[in-house]
Amino acid sequence: MLVRALMLRKNRKYLNQRGFTLIEVMVSIIILMVGLLGMFQAVNLALDKNLENQLREKGIAVAEQQLNNLKGRPFSNITGDTSGFVSVASGAVFKNISVQRIINDLATTDSKTKQVSIRVWWNYRGKPYEHQTASAIGSTELSTGN
Secondary structure (H helix, E strand, C coil), X not given: CHHHHHHHHHHHHHHCCCCCCHHHHHHHHHHHHHHHHHHHHHHHHHHHHHHHXXXXXXXXXXXXXXXXXXXXXXXXXXXXXXXXXXXXXXXXXXXXXXXXXXXXXXXXXXXXXXXXXXXXXXXXXXXXXEEEEEEEEECCXXXXXX
């Protein structure tokens, strides 16, 4: 009888310590999955914005490089509007950045200053991006007054 009383007491102790049910496990897995999917979406969005900013930096660098190349030329060689493209790599993505160069004489009587505009544009995920930079370039030649 004593043995039986001990066994009943031991069984009651285990009856009060039940484990998780299958439904509780499934609900916890679903909650965990929703959290992980949200985190993965945030990481994906951060990577996308990072690449977008890198492409913008590359576009600005291309425009500045084109402008500096023109400033390095002799004044008489800064002529003509041109268009073209430059291929750049940003991470594992290769993009063609379109470049348009527009040159205008600022003075109508004495052509000693020219305005140079560089426009670059590209598409990323179907969305257009554009950057434009401009500068005035003057001749360092001294005029001979008659």
